[in-house]
Amino acid sequence: MTMALFPDPFDTLLTLQQALDSFRSSGWLGSGPSGSGGYPPVNVFRKGDDFIIITEVPGMKKSDLEVQVKGNTVRLAGTKSVNYPEKAALHRRERLAGRFDRAVTVPVQINPDGVKAEYRDGILALFLPRAEHDKPKSIQVA
Amino acid sequence: MTPAQELAVREKKELATKEEKTVPGRYYVPYADIFETETALTVVMEMPGVEKKDLDVALENDVLRVDGRIDFAKYEGMEPVYTEYNVGHYTRSFTLSNKIDQDGISAQLDDGVLTLTLPKAKEAQPRRISIG
Numbered sequence: 001m002t003m004a005l006f007p008d009p010f011d012t013l014l015t016l017q018q019a020l021d022s023f024r025s026s027g028w029l030g031s032g033p034s035g036s037g038g039y040p041p042v043n044v045f046r047k048g049d050d051f052i053i054i055t056e057v058p059g060m061k062k063s064d065l066e067v068q069v070k071g072n073t074v075r076l077a078g079t080k081s082v083n084y085p086e087k088a089a090l091h092r093r094e095r096l097a098g099r100f101d102r103a104v105t106v107p108v109q110i111n112p113d114g115v116k117a118e119y120r121d122g123i124l125a126l127f128l129p130r131a132e133h134d135k136p137k138s139i140q141v142a
Numbered sequence: 143m144t145p146a147q148e149l150a151v152r153e154k155k156e157l158a159t160k161e162e163k164t165v166p167g168r169y170y171v172p173y174a175d176i177f178e179t180e181t182a183l184t185v186v187m188e189m190p191g192v193e194k195k196d197l198d199v200a201l202e203n204d205v206l207r208v209d210g211r212i213d214f215a216k217y218e219g220m221e222p223v224y225t226e227y228n229v230g231h232y233t234r235s236f237t238l239s240n241k242i243d244q245d246g247i248s249a250q251l252d253d254g255v256l257t258l259t260l261p262k263a264k265e266a267q268p269r270r271i272s273i274g
Contacts, residue, residue, distance in 0.1 A: 008168060010228045017225060039149040041226035045217070052220060056190035056227065058254030080149060084177055088184075092176040095188055098147035122190030122254015 010043075038102035040076065040124075049130040051106045058122030059095070065124060069112045074126060077101040109134035151226075157233060168230030172210070172256075176236075180268055183242065183260040189232045190254035199249050199258065206247075207235040208256065241266035 045052040053074060057065070060080050068075040082097040084090065106128060114129035157169035172187040185206075189197070192210035200207045210232040217229075238244075238260065246261040 008166070009222065010225060010230075011168065013222050013225050014228055039151050041151055042224075043222060043227060043229070044224035045220035046223050047220050051223075056254070058188040058190040060253060082175065084175070085179060088177040088179045090175070090177045092174060094173040095175050095186065096149055096152075096173075098149040100149045119253075121193055122188070 039100040040102070042076075042104055044104070044106065049108075049135060051108065051110075051128040051130070053104055053106075053126040053128065055124050056122060057119075057124055060119075060122070062119050065117075065119060067115075067117050067124075067126060069110050069115050069128070072107070072109050073103050073105045074110070074128065075101070075103045076124075154228060154230075156230075167212075167214070168228060169233050170228075170230050171234050172208075172232040174234065181262055183262065185236065185258040185260065187232075187234065187256045187258075188254060189251075189256055191229070192232060192251070192254065192256075194251050197249075197251060197256065199247075199256075201238075201244055201247065204238050205235050206238050206258070206260075207233070208258070209233045210256070 040055040040057050042053050042055045045054065055076065057078065057080065059082065060078060064078050064080070066075075066077040068077075077100065079099040080097050082095045109131040110128045111131040114127075116127040118125045118127075155171045157171050159169075163169065172189045174188075175184075175186040177184055187208060189208075189210040191212050193213065196211040196213060198207075198209040198211075200209075212229055212231055214229075241263050243261045243263045248259045250257045250259075
């Protein structure tokens, strides 16, 4: 099992990232219009040429999520609501409700027609294929 | 409640326990709402990424225990390049009063939100006492 060999890839990365955070102004990922730290927190993955953005937005409906793509920027917006029945006594309230609007920038140009968005089990996954014109060309050595 | 409020980011709360887990991986405490109506106590927990088959709700000695596991296989073949949150399993337990009708507990998982409805036992429901 690979998990035994790599006990927690997220943890390792998170620690590294915190150390590099101050260095991040060099902007490998570029600072988007809202930069880092907005809601919802995102994880960005690379798969071959393409990028995948994953975020946790539990309890939202698909219709309340808005995703827009332009160039190398993805905008995530929506309104999260938490409802209680009338005449209920609240004992504990930890879930938050509100609206959010943030932009995430990836280091490649995105092909907007190929973007796929999936929402399942409270997780939104955006598949962002790299635009064909942005891909590096292989040059045959004659 | 004003819907215009901006959502803020919160760091996930990691589980702190005396017992150690036998399985690798981190455990987080899911955010929970608890409310009570005349007939039932409802516990709502946010466990994004947990599928029905990986969710375990158990009741033992008046302790209600919820265990939701994340399937890390979904992340295979993906190289993380930037992370803002950590991914881990979820677990949380509550001690119930004996006023709960323990056979009538029902659970529903929708969009990463688990709703547990704990009906109150008949003797715990409000009654009107007539004065003779």
